[in-house]
Amino acid sequence: MLAVLRVATGLIFLWAFLDKMFALGWATPSGRGWIEGGSPTAGFLGSVSVGPFESVFNSWAGAAWADWLFMLGLLGIGLALVLGVALWPAAIAGALMLGFMWAAVWPPARALSDGSPSGSTNPFVNYHVVYAAVMFVLASTRAGDTWGLGRIWARVAPVGRFPWIR
Template sequence: MTTIARSHAHRPDVAPQQEGQVVTPFARRALAVTRIGFGLTFLWAFLDKLLALGFSTGRDETGAVDRLGDAAWVNGGSPTEGFLTFGADGPFQGLYHDIAGAWWADTLFMVGLAGIGLALTLGIGMRLATAAGALLYVLMWTVVLPPENNPVLDDHLLGAATLVALGALGAGDTWGFGRAWARTSLVRRFPVLR
């Protein structure tokens, strides 16, 4: 088993694994595509809420696009108020109604979307990005308890599990800057930033 693991150590398309484990080049690329897809999803959510591009943010109650961009965060709109006010249900409804539109909730949410999105897209800071992304997904799951189509599972929990897997499998090393990032003095000093 040691021979198998060592024979792939020099290949840039195969990440170093524990002894006897080898992730194939196809699997590494599949993980990279998944990582980049999640990263772009977080970045898109950030941009849509920042600028009210008319997809999830910037539509009025009839579904028409608000051309003035009043809902844009840059124009004073709240990225959390609509979802937490009108989407919250279940045991945490009161909590989420209380924090809906709070400046600190808006700021944390937007910084989280941007940071997670950039880190996943670039393949850097995967430990923190996948942990923060998984936490954000679980929190969003708690907003809509119980889920509409299943008594327990929904896409938020599946997204959280996927992010945990991406972080555990070093998905930032393929088609990303994960390896170069890991060699920086900052990351060597604080490995949690890997």
């Protein structure tokens, strides 16, 4: 089950990467993909309209460095989880990315113009926190060894010397 959870979580990150890269029409409207000149961070970070970090996230929205870090993070975390390698670095990077995303939607009980809530109504635990916890569970249980390349990855010389990159 951990292998299924690892691959499923990895596919969530890879799907987000592919949708933002190619504007597959799900979260990213057609014609606004990164490959077409769109910004993968402009919409989300630019829409932060409340909270203690509003001005910080608004200033990052659409910045080239933020776009590159975000997209490389989605791709790297997704590939690491699907392949079952570098699960600790993926968990650390993923928790950092998801922590920023959690902070961008905090406080979570903001109402949209139509009165519907914009996400979780729990101020502490939402899907960003759960995904981060899942990645640490996957790394700490060596979930990459089942249906993944974790055992092969563990035999690579640098990984043997620095087990935290396993």
